[in-house]
Amino acid sequence: MINLEKDIDWNEIxxxxxxxxxxxxxxxxxxxxxNSRDSALKFWNMCQREQSRIERTIWETEMTDRSRILxxxxxxxxLAIPFAKKAAHVTAVEPADGMCTVMREKMSxxxxxxxxxxxxxxxxxxxxxxxxxxxxxxIASFSLGMFDIRDAVEKMIQASSRYIYxxxxxxxTSWSRQWKExxxxxxxxxxxxxxxxxxxxxxxxxxxxxxxxxxxxxxHDQRYHTLEEAVIELAPQARAETEEQKAVLRDYLERAMxxxxxxxxxxxxxxxxxxxxxxxxxxxx
Numbered sequence: 001m002i003n004l005e006k007d008i009d010w011n012e013i014x015x016x017x018x019x020x021x022x023x024x025x026x027x028x029x030x031x032x033x034x035n036s037r038d039s040a041l042k043f044w045n046m047c048q049r050e051q052s053r054i055e056r057t058i059w060e061t062e063m064t065d066r067s068r069i070l071x072x073x074x075x076x077x078x079l080a081i082p083f084a085k086k087a088a089h090v091t092a093v094e095p096a097d098g099m100c101t102v103m104r105e106k107m108s109x110x111x112x113x114x115x116x117x118x119x120x121x122x123x124x125x126x127x128x129x130x131x132x133x134x135x136x137x138x139i140a141s142f143s144l145g146m147f148d149i150r151d152a153v154e155k156m157i158q159a160s161s162r163y164i165y166x167x168x169x170x171x172x173t174s175w176s177r178q179w180k181e182x183x184x185x186x187x188x189x190x191x192x193x194x195x196x197x198x199x200x201x202x203x204x205x206x207x208x209x210x211x212x213x214x215x216x217x218x219x220h221d222q223r224y225h226t227l228e229e230a231v232i233e234l235a236p237q238a239r240a241e242t243e244e245q246k247a248v249l250r251d252y253l254e255r256a257m258x259x260x261x262x263x264x265x266x267x268x269x270x271x272x273x274x275x276x277x278x279x280x281x282x283x284x285x
Contacts, residue, residue: 010202011150017195018147024192025183025239033096033236034075040098042233044076044106046222053218058082060274062163063137070135070159072122073143077103077115084112091131095121122152127159134161141167142272145194149203157279165276168197170215174268178256179238185248186240197273204275211275220268227254230264 034040047054057079063069067087074080074092076099084090084107092115094100100119107115118130123146127133138160146152156164176193183191204211224230231250235241240249257264 010199010206011148014149014195014199014203015147017199020192021194024190034099035096036098037101039233039236040076040096040102044078044102047078054078054082057141058086061137061139061165063087067136070131070138072140074103075099077106079141080115081106081110081112084115088114090115091118093118093120093122093125095119122146127155131159133159135159136161137163137165139165144168144200149200150207153204153207160279163276163278165274166200167272167274168200170197170271170273173270174220182238182249182252186238186245201275209277211277214274216272218270218272220270222266222268223263225263227264230257230266
């Protein structure tokens with residue numbers, strides 16, 4: 001009889017699914033996609049159309065004006081900047097050049113000075129040397145692309161004095177379906193998504209962590225002035241480098257996008273999961 005708790009190593013399941021995903025799309029590295037300032041700025045602008053989601057995230061996070069926050073995979077400062085307006089300090093861990101450039105620009109634009117940027121992958125971060133731990137809140141919002149998620153979470157626990165928040169995906173997203181349709185035509189192989197929140201929960205469970213969980217739906221609409229703008233912006237994510245590949249992407253987008261209110265719109269949606277817990281001093285969890 002299989003004892004699921006003992007016989008299945010869920011961290012190995014996470015690694016296996018992550019490995020398959022990376023092998024199906026080699027070179028499609030999350031940080032590399034956002035190395036250009038233009039792509040990072042477009043990401044910032046897209047996120048500004050999700051103000052209700054951002055405000056809800058800030059409002060639902062246990063914090064005060066004295067709190068110190070660690071934002072892992074901070075992007076262009078989507079959460080770090082509004083957090084900084086309400087907290088004492090934010091450390092933003094973000095590896096991509098473009099994202100860090102835009103974050104600094106937006107910090108200046110919003111007159112925010114209490115953010116320290118650590119330009120590294122979370123896997124490369126040394127808590128003792130790179131951070132000013134401990135933090136009252138550690139948050140990783142849709143940035144769990146680490147190969148060894150157990151190690152990543154252990155490091156979050158090490159950096160936290162109280163709360164840890166993880167946001168991830170459940171089920172298939174609209175963009176995953178998009179890449180699954182396009183990948184064979186672009187690259188001659190299937191596209192495989194990375195591990196979802198079911199695996200994450202089981203990893204946490206085996207670590208002795210029993211998080212609070214909320215599941216919610218989100219729209220994810222991307223707007224473009226022209227078809228060619230959409231092709232240029234999505235080509236790096238699609239790894240469409242040749243003219244033939246770009247033609248395939250263009251054909252797909254021409255069919256998939258809708259003309260609404262003076263713009264081409266690529267509608268998207270996803271089911272998302274928030275997991276969070278308070279670190280307990282008696283068992284370091």
